[in-house]
Amino acid sequence: MNSLKKILLGDQGLVVIFAVAFAIVSLTVPNFLTERNILGLLQSVVTIGIVACTMMFCLASRDFDLSVGSTVAFTGMIAVIASNMTGSIVLGLIIALLSGTLVGAVNGFVIACFRINALITTLATMQIVRGLALIVSDGRAVGINDPGFYQLALSRFLGIPTPIWVMGALFIVFGFLLNRTVFGKNTLAIGGNPEAARLAGVNVVSMRIWIFALQGLICAVAGIMLASRITSGQPNAATGLELSVISACVLGGVSLAGGRAAMTGVIVGVMIMGIAENVMNLLNIQAFYQYVVRGLILLIAVLLDNLRSSASR
Amino acid sequence: MSYLSVQNISKSYPGVQALSDISFSVEKGAVHGLMGENGAGKSTLIRVLSGDQSADSGTISIDGIEQNYGSVRDAFDAGVIVIHQELQLVPELTVAENLWLGRFPGRGGVLDGRQLVETVRSRLQEIGVDVDPNAKVTSLSIGARQMVEIAKAVMMEARVIALDEPTSSLSSRESEILFKLIARLKAKGTVILYVSHRLEEIFHLCDSLTVLRDGRLAAHHPDIANVTRDQIIAEMVGREIGNIWGWRERSFGPVRLEVSGICGEKLPGPAEFSVRQGEILGFFGLIGAGRSELMRLVYGADTRRGGTVSIDGIEVPADNPRGAINAGLVLCPEDRKHDGIIQGRSIEENIAISSRRHMSPFGILQPGKEAALADRFIARLKVRTPSRKQDIVNLSGGNQQKVILGRWLSEQGVKVLIVDEPTRGIDVGAKSEIYDILYELAEGGMAIVVVSSELPEVMGISDRIFVMCEGRMTGEFARETFEERNILTLALPDRNAAHTV
Ligand SMILES: Nc1ncnc2c1ncn2[C@@H]1O[C@H](COP(=O)(O)OP(=O)(O)OP(=O)(O)O)[C@@H](O)[C@H]1O
Numbered sequence: 001m002n003s004l005k006k007i008l009l010g011d012q013g014l015v016v017i018f019a020v021a022f023a024i025v026s027l028t029v030p031n032f033l034t035e036r037n038i039l040g041l042l043q044s045v046v047t048i049g050i051v052a053c054t055m056m057f058c059l060a061s062r063d064f065d066l067s068v069g070s071t072v073a074f075t076g077m078i079a080v081i082a083s084n085m086t087g088s089i090v091l092g093l094i095i096a097l098l099s100g101t102l103v104g105a106v107n108g109f110v111i112a113c114f115r116i117n118a119l120i121t122t123l124a125t126m127q128i129v130r131g132l133a134l135i136v137s138d139g140r141a142v143g144i145n146d147p148g149f150y151q152l153a154l155s156r157f158l159g160i161p162t163p164i165w166v167m168g169a170l171f172i173v174f175g176f177l178l179n180r181t182v183f184g185k186n187t188l189a190i191g192g193n194p195e196a197a198r199l200a201g202v203n204v205v206s207m208r209i210w211i212f213a214l215q216g217l218i219c220a221v222a223g224i225m226l227a228s229r230i231t232s233g234q235p236n237a238a239t240g241l242e243l244s245v246i247s248a249c250v251l252g253g254v255s256l257a258g259g260r261a262a263m264t265g266v267i268v269g270v271m272i273m274g275i276a277e278n279v280m281n282l283l284n285i286q287a288f289y290q291y292v293v294r295g296l297i298l299l300i301a302v303l304l305d306n307l308r309s310s311a312s313r
Numbered sequence: 314m315s316y317l318s319v320q321n322i323s324k325s326y327p328g329v330q331a332l333s334d335i336s337f338s339v340e341k342g343a344v345h346g347l348m349g350e351n352g353a354g355k356s357t358l359i360r361v362l363s364g365d366q367s368a369d370s371g372t373i374s375i376d377g378i379e380q381n382y383g384s385v386r387d388a389f390d391a392g393v394i395v396i397h398q399e400l401q402l403v404p405e406l407t408v409a410e411n412l413w414l415g416r417f418p419g420r421g422g423v424l425d426g427r428q429l430v431e432t433v434r435s436r437l438q439e440i441g442v443d444v445d446p447n448a449k450v451t452s453l454s455i456g457a458r459q460m461v462e463i464a465k466a467v468m469m470e471a472r473v474i475a476l477d478e479p480t481s482s483l484s485s486r487e488s489e490i491l492f493k494l495i496a497r498l499k500a501k502g503t504v505i506l507y508v509s510h511r512l513e514e515i516f517h518l519c520d521s522l523t524v525l526r527d528g529r530l531a532a533h534h535p536d537i538a539n540v541t542r543d544q545i546i547a548e549m550v551g552r553e554i555g556n557i558w559g560w561r562e563r564s565f566g567p568v569r570l571e572v573s574g575i576c577g578e579k580l581p582g583p584a585e586f587s588v589r590q591g592e593i594l595g596f597f598g599l600i601g602a603g604r605s606e607l608m609r610l611v612y613g614a615d616t617r618r619g620g621t622v623s624i625d626g627i628e629v630p631a632d633n634p635r636g637a638i639n640a641g642l643v644l645c646p647e648d649r650k651h652d653g654i655i656q657g658r659s660i661e662e663n664i665a666i667s668s669r670r671h672m673s674p675f676g677i678l679q680p681g682k683e684a685a686l687a688d689r690f691i692a693r694l695k696v697r698t699p700s701r702k703q704d705i706v707n708l709s710g711g712n713q714q715k716v717i718l719g720r721w722l723s724e725q726g727v728k729v730l731i732v733d734e735p736t737r738g739i740d741v742g743a744k745s746e747i748y749d750i751l752y753e754l755a756e757g758g759m760a761i762v763v764v765s766s767e768l769p770e771v772m773g774i775s776d777r778i779f780v781m782c783e784g785r786m787t788g789e790f791a792r793e794t795f796e797e798r799n800i801l802t803l804a805l806p807d808r809n810a811a812h813t814v
C-alpha cells in the first residue's frame with residue numbers, strides 16, 4: 001500500500017498512471033489501438049501540444065497566459081491573408097510568426113515593465129487580439145488561394161503527418177531548453193523565488209519578456225498548422241484553447257505556484273487530455289458530458305498535485 | 314518531578330533519519346537548552362513537540378499526562394507554543410491582528426477593534442516590547458517581528474514555550490529584553506525549550522541541556538553547572554575546536570571598493586567607505602542601523618538616490634544586481650528566506666544559479682561541472698543532506714544558509730564580496746570553516762565586507778570595523794584599537810545623540 005502510494009506520488013507517478021490508463025483503454029475500447037485512430041488522436045492534440053510547450057515556461061516562471069487561443073486564431077488568420085496578398089506562402093508564414101511574437105512581446109513588456117498582473121494583462125490582450133482577428137477578416141472565414149498551403153498539414157513524412165512531427169520536434173526542443181540551458185533554469189528560479197533570482201543576477205524583466213515573446217511565436221506556429229488543417233483562416237478558431245492548455249500543463253505536474261515543471265509531464269498531460277476526448281468520441285459519448293469529464297480530470301490532477309507536495313513535505 | 318517528558322521519539326524523512334530514539338525530561342519552571350550541529354534534528358524535535366509534524370514513534374507527556382495531539386491546534390490547547398526559526402506571522406495583517414489570529418475577540422463574528430488594539434498595546438508594554446499594535450507586520454524589522462511572536466506566546470499563557478534560535482535575528486538589546494522575559498516566564502513556572510548555536514546564551518539562560526548529534530541524543534545534562542563549553546562543543550561536533558575565529562595577518566593592496574555619497578529611500582544620510590584588496594571590513598550596528606540597506610544600495614538591489622560605487626576605479630552600474638555581479642561585486646543577502654533560497658529547486662541549482670553562466674558555453678548547461686561544484690561546497694561547508702538533488706526547503710535552517718553562502722563563495726571573478734549576517738544560524742564547526750574561506754579569498758586579493766550583529770564575530774574576523782547607527786556611520790576602528798565598549802557605545806542611538814551635539 002505504502003509503496004503504491006510512493007510510486008503514484010513520486011516523480012514518475014503521472015507516467016505510471018498514464019501507462020496503466022493507456023493499457024486499459026487499449027484493451028477495452030474497440031478501435032482504439034489502430035494506426036488510424038492513434039494518428040488521429042495525435043493530430044487532434046497538435047494545437048494543445050504545441051502551445052503547451054511555452055505555456056509550461058510561463059507557468060514555471062509563476063506567470064500565466066490567457067491570450068493563447070486568440071493569438072492562435074489571429075496568427076492563423078494573418079498567415080492566410082498575408083499569403084493571399086503577397087502571393088508567397090513563405091512571406092505569409094514569416095509575417096504570421098512575427099505578429100505572434102509581437103503579441104507575446106507586448107504581453108511580456110506590460111507584465112514585466114509595468115508590473116501588471118499577468119492574469120489581467122493577458123485577459124485584456126486575449127480580447128484585443130480576438131477583436132483584431134475579427135476586424136482583419138471582417139468576421140468571416142478567409143479561404144486560402146494557394147493550395148500549397150494545405151500541404152503544411154496534409155503532407156506526410158514516413159507515413160506520419162507533418163504537424164505531428166512539428167509537435168514532436170518542439171517537445172524535444174523545449175524539453176532541452178528547460179532542462180539543459182541557463183534559460184530554462186533561470187525560468188524555474190524566477191518561479192521559485194523571483195526576488196532571490198533577481199539578487200542572484202538573473203535579469204528577471206528581460207527573461208519575462210522573452211518567455212512571453214516565445215509563447216507568441218509558438219502560438220503562431222500552432223495557428224499556421226491549424227489554418228492549414230482547416231483550410232482557412234477562422235476568426236473564431238481555438239476558443240477556449242487557453243484552458244485546455246493550462247489544464248494539460250497542470251495535469252503534467254507543472255505547478256501554478258511556479259518553480260516546478262517537466263516536459264515529460266506536460267507531454268503526458270497533453271496525451272491524457274487527447275485520449276479522454278478520443279475515447280469519449282469512440283464510445284459515442286455526447287459532447288455535453290465531455291465537458292464534465294474534462295473538468296473532473298483537471299480536478300483529479302490538482303488533487304494529485306496537492307497530495308504530492310504535501311507528501312514531500 | 315519532571316513536567317515535560319519526551320520519550321523515545323523517532324522521526325524520519327525520505328532519506329534522512331532526523332531523530333532516533335530521543336528521550337529527556339525537563340522540570341517545571343526550567344529553561345532547557347537544545348544544541349547540536351546544523352541538521353542535528355533540533356527544529357524537527359520542536360516541530361514534533363508543537364504538533365506540526367507527527368513522530369514515527371515515541372510519546373510526549375506534560376505534567377504526567379500523555380499527550381496525543383495530531384495538529385498544532387491540539388498542541389496549542391495543551392499549552393505548547395513554538396516560535397519557529399522561520400517566523401510565522403501573516404505579513405499583511407497588523408501586529409494586533411496577528412496576536413489575536415485564531416481567536417479574535419468579539420461576539421458573533423463581529424470584531425471589537427478597540428479591544429483588539431488596546432489589549433495588545435498594554436500587553437506589549439507589560440513585557441517591554443516597543444512596537445505599534447497598528448503597524449503592519451511587513452513594515453517591521455525582523456527583530457521586531459520576532460518580539461511580536463514571543464508576545465503572542467505570552468498572551469496565550471503557554472505552559473511550554475519552545476524558542477527555535479530566537480536571538481539569531483535580534484539585536485543585543487532586543488536579546489536582553491528577551492532574556493528578561495524568559496526569566497519572568499520561568500518564575501511563573503513555564504517550561505522553556507531554548508535552541509541556540511550561541512554557547513554564551515545557553516550558559517546564561519539554561520538550567521539543563523540536551524545535545525543532539527545526527528539525530529541521536531549525544532548528551533543530557535540535568536544541571537548545566539557541571540559542564541564546560543569545550544565539553545559541549547566536543548559532544549556536538551565530535552572534535553575539539555580551539556579558536557573559532559582563526560584570524561591571521563594579511564597584507565593589503567590598493568583600494569578596491571570605493572563607495573561615496575550613497576543614499577536611498579531607507580538610508581537618508583550619504584554614506585562613504587572604502588575597502589582595500591585583501592582587507593576584511595566589518596560593519597557593526599544594531600539591527601535597524603541601516604547596514605543592510607546600505608549594502609543593498611551598493612549592490613544595486615534597491616534604487617539609489619545618489620552616490621557612486623567603483624571597483625578598482627571603474628564605476629559599477631547603479632540599478633541592478635546583474636550589473637554589479639558582472640563588475641565583480643556580489644552580495645549575500647541577510648534574509649535568506651525572502652532573498653536567498655529558491656524554493657522548490659535543488660541544492661545544486663541553488664548553488665549554481667549565478668556561477669553557471671561561466672560554465673555554460675552558449676547557455677547550455679554542463680551538468681557534470683555543476684554537480685562537481687555543488688559536491689565540493691556540500692563537503693566543505695558540511696551541508697547535511699542525502700544528496701545534492703535534495704530540494705533546498707527540506708534542509709535545516711543552518712544548512713540552507715550554508716548553501717546560499719556557497720552560491721556566492723563559488724562565484725568566479727569576484728573582486729568584492731559583501732556578506733550580510735553570513736553565519737546566522739550556523740553551528741560552531743561550520744562557522745570556523747566559513748571564516749577560513751573568507752580569509753583564503755581575502756588572501757587572493759578580494760575585498761570583503763562582513764555585516765554582522767554579533768560583536769564577537771565582527772571583532773574576531775575583521776581587519777577594520779565601521780560602526781553604524783540609525784542610518785549614519787558613527788565610527789571607524791582599526792584592529793589594534795578594537796575595544797568592545799567603545800564600539801558598542803557608538804552603535805547605541807541615545808549615546809550617539811550626546812556625542813554629536
Ligand atoms: N521536510 C523535510 N524533508 C526532508 N528532510 C528534512 C525535512 N525537514 C528536515 N529534514 C532533515 O532533517 C534533519 C534535521 O533537520 P532540523 O531542521 O531538525 O535540523 P536543526 O538541528 O534544526 O538544524 P539547524 O541548526 O540548521 O536549524 C536535516 O538533515 C534535514 O535535512
Ligand SMILES: [Mg+2]
Nearest residue numbers: 356398709710
Ligand atoms: Mg533548526
